[in-house]
Amino acid sequence: MTTSSHAVPASEPPPLSGPACQLCGAPAVVHWQRRLTKEEFTAHLTWEQERRDRARELADPQYPAPDFGPLPTPQECTTSVFACAAHAITLDAAALVHRDTCTAPSPSGLTGCDCTPESPPAREPEPGASGGLPPAWSSGR
Ligand SMILES: [Zn+2]
Numbered sequence: 001m002t003t004s005s006h007a008v009p010a011s012e013p014p015p016l017s018g019p020a021c022q023l024c025g026a027p028a029v030v031h032w033q034r035r036l037t038k039e040e041f042t043a044h045l046t047w048e049q050e051r052r053d054r055a056r057e058l059a060d061p062q063y064p065a066p067d068f069g070p071l072p073t074p075q076e077c078t079t080s081v082f083a084c085a086a087h088a089i090t091l092d093a094a095a096l097v098h099r100d101t102c103t104a105p106s107p108s109g110l111t112g113c114d115c116t117p118e119s120p121p122a123r124e125p126e127p128g129a130s131g132g133l134p135p136a137w138s139s140g141r
């Protein structure tokens, strides 16, 4: 038998299909959320409307028409912005939803951005945070 099987191990394909930095195209390592611009939201609405129309066409007429609820509003829609390590904004900034006018990642505003991100939703006090518990409730050590 001279079956010369290739000795190359099946290596995993490089993650070329993953998200890329929107500034330089390098593989993205971080992402954050941004509101849709008017054009993006209009396109999103059009897409959503077409999706619903198609679903209604394909729906079985024996059953009630599918109910999709109200169309999305700009307040409900965000899009992901991807960036490589070199063009990432700060972790604090990435935790917030940015304005539709935000230009990050931008070469002139590294680690920052030019918008005022929306303030985060009010946080629930963390359960189990120290304070308030009677001594017998702590686990001893
Ligand atoms: Zn980059």
Ligand SMILES: [Zn+2]
Binding pocket: 098, 099, 102, 103, 104, 113, 114, 115, 116, 117
């Ligand atoms: Zn921003």
